[in-house]
Amino acid sequence: MSKLKRILILVLGLLVALILVVLVVGLLLPEEHHVSRTLGTKQSPQAIWDTINDHANEPKWRSDIESVTSLGDRNGKPVWQEKYKDGNTLALMTTEAKPPTRMVREIAEEGPFSGRWEIDIQPTPAGSDVTITEVGKISNPFFRFVSKHVIGHTTQMERYLTNLAGKFGEQPQFAQ
Numbered sequence: 001m002s003k004l005k006r007i008l009i010l011v012l013g014l015l016v017a018l019i020l021v022v023l024v025v026g027l028l029l030p031e032e033h034h035v036s037r038t039l040g041t042k043q044s045p046q047a048i049w050d051t052i053n054d055h056a057n058e059p060k061w062r063s064d065i066e067s068v069t070s071l072g073d074r075n076g077k078p079v080w081q082e083k084y085k086d087g088n089t090l091a092l093m094t095t096e097a098k099p100p101t102r103m104v105r106e107i108a109e110e111g112p113f114s115g116r117w118e119i120d121i122q123p124t125p126a127g128s129d130v131t132i133t134e135v136g137k138i139s140n141p142f143f144r145f146v147s148k149h150v151i152g153h154t155t156q157m158e159r160y161l162t163n164l165a166g167k168f169g170e171q172p173q174f175a176q
Contacts, residue, residue: 025149026141035134035153038175039161042127043168049100049121051167055080061167064159071108079108113138113147117157129175130164132157 041048051061055068064084071079071091079093095116096104106116115136122129134157138144147153158174165172 022145023141026143026145029141029144029148031139031144032135032137033148033153035136035157036131037154037157037161038129038131039165040124040126040129040173040175041165041168041170043170045100045121045123045128047168048128048130048164049103051164052103052119053094058082062160062163064163074108112140112143130161132161 043051055070058068059065064086065082066085067083069081069083071081073079074093077093077095079091081089081091083089090111091108092105093108094103095106096102101121103119104116105119107114113136115134118133118135120131120133122131134153136147136153138147158172161174162172
């Protein structure tokens with residue numbers, strides 16, 4: 001057997017082993033995850049509430065959003081589609097709203113993952129604490145692995161909260 005064939009077989013074997021490791025680790029991870037991040041801000045709960053409910057203006061302060069399109073109401077609840085700068089889209093629905101302190105947003109379409117963000121806005125002496133709790137479900141073990149070990153479960157929340165702070169000219173202050 002030539003040296004080139006041995007190298008190709010070795011590379012192919014390593015690739016298969018890597019895929020199997022990712023699959024096994026993904027299968028060992030729970031389908032559902034719960035993670036939270038809290039941002040301290042100088043803004044009032046009402047100012048936060050108004051900002052995160054003004055979907056038409058989100059592309060002005062969210063670095064990952066290209067556009068937001070209203071999809072009307074579904075069972076009396078607002079539905080909109082976010083188009084991201086990478087070309088992906090996601091339909092979301094507000095399923096619970098208690099102005100200006102609590103909101104729940106759920107993914108409103110079928111896909112490789114499902115879940116919701118529970119957004120709680122608590123007044124503080126300095127302004128507000130904005131806590132996002134993500135309750136996500138990822139059925140595919142490969143996607144579970146990537147979400148947990150490559151992307152990170154809190155990445156999207158941190159980007160959203162960092163952009164929210166930036167909208168008000170603040171540096172993000174995350175609670176530990």
